[in-house]
Amino acid sequence: MTLNNDPRPWQVESSEYLHRLPWFTVRKDAVRMQNGGFIPDYFVLEYPDWINVTAVTTDGQLVLIRQYRHGLGQVSYELCAGVVDPGEDPLPAAQRELLEETGFGGGTWELLMTLSANPGTHANLTYAYLATGVTLQQAQQLESTEEITVHVVSPERALQLLESGDIMQSLHAAPLLKYLLKRAASASEPTRYF
Incomplete structure (x- = not known):
C-alpha cells in the first residue's frame, strides 16, 4: 500500500566536494525538504559499489x-x-x-x-x-x-x-x-x- 503523503526526494540547492580520494570522498549538499525544511550542511560519503x-x-x-x-x-x-x-x-x-x-x-x-x-x-x-x-x-x-x-x-x-x-x-x-x-x-x- 502506497500512501500519498510519502516523503519525496529532497531538492539539492547546492553541492560541493570537501575531500576526494578513492577511499574517502565527502560531499556537502544544501537540501530543501518537501515540508519546506532546509538543511544547509548534509554530508554524503561516496564510495564505489x-x-x-x-x-x-x-x-x-x-x-x-x-x-x-x-x-x-x-x-x-x-x-x-x-x-x-x-x-x-x-x-x-x-x-x-x-x-x-x-x-x-x-x-x-x-x-x-x-x-x-x-x-x-x-x-x-x-x-x-x-x-x-x-x-x-x-x-x-x-x-x-x-x-x-x-x-x-x-x-x-x-x-x-x-x-x-x-x-x-x-x-x-x-x-x-x-x-x-x-x-x-x-x-x-x-x-x-x-
Missing part, C-alpha cells in the same frame, strides 16, 4: 575469511568482499574477488540481496551474491595490502559465529543470515531464532 559472496562448497560448507580491520582494531570472520571497479558489473567483480581472496570459484551464482551500509550517508550499494557448488581452483592471489586467511566452516559453525559476534560486518551478517534461514526453510528444519 561493493560486493560480497556467500560461497557454499559442493559439500555444503561455507567459505569464510579472517582479516584485521583497523577501524575496530580487531580480526574477525567475514565473507569474501571487494570493490566493483569503474565500468565493471558487480557479478564479475564478485567472481574475481572470491577467486583472488580464497582460491574458490566456479559454481552457480545468483544475487542474494542488495544492501546499503547506511542510506542516510552512503551513496553506494553492496551486491551480495550467493555462489553454490564452488570448488578450490587455485592458490590465493592477494594484493600487498591484504592479509587474509581462508576458513571453510559448516553452516552450524557459521551460525555460532554470528551468534557470538565473531562476524562483525553487518553487510556480511545480513546475507549470511538470509542464506542460513533459506537453507533451514528449504530443509524443513525448525527455524531457530537468536
Whole structure:
C-alpha cells in the first residue's frame, strides 16, 4: 500500500566536494525538504559499489575469511568482499574477488540481496551474491595490502559465529543470515531464532 503523503526526494540547492580520494570522498549538499525544511550542511560519503559472496562448497560448507580491520582494531570472520571497479558489473567483480581472496570459484551464482551500509550517508550499494557448488581452483592471489586467511566452516559453525559476534560486518551478517534461514526453510528444519 502506497500512501500519498510519502516523503519525496529532497531538492539539492547546492553541492560541493570537501575531500576526494578513492577511499574517502565527502560531499556537502544544501537540501530543501518537501515540508519546506532546509538543511544547509548534509554530508554524503561516496564510495564505489561493493560486493560480497556467500560461497557454499559442493559439500555444503561455507567459505569464510579472517582479516584485521583497523577501524575496530580487531580480526574477525567475514565473507569474501571487494570493490566493483569503474565500468565493471558487480557479478564479475564478485567472481574475481572470491577467486583472488580464497582460491574458490566456479559454481552457480545468483544475487542474494542488495544492501546499503547506511542510506542516510552512503551513496553506494553492496551486491551480495550467493555462489553454490564452488570448488578450490587455485592458490590465493592477494594484493600487498591484504592479509587474509581462508576458513571453510559448516553452516552450524557459521551460525555460532554470528551468534557470538565473531562476524562483525553487518553487510556480511545480513546475507549470511538470509542464506542460513533459506537453507533451514528449504530443509524443513525448525527455524531457530537468536
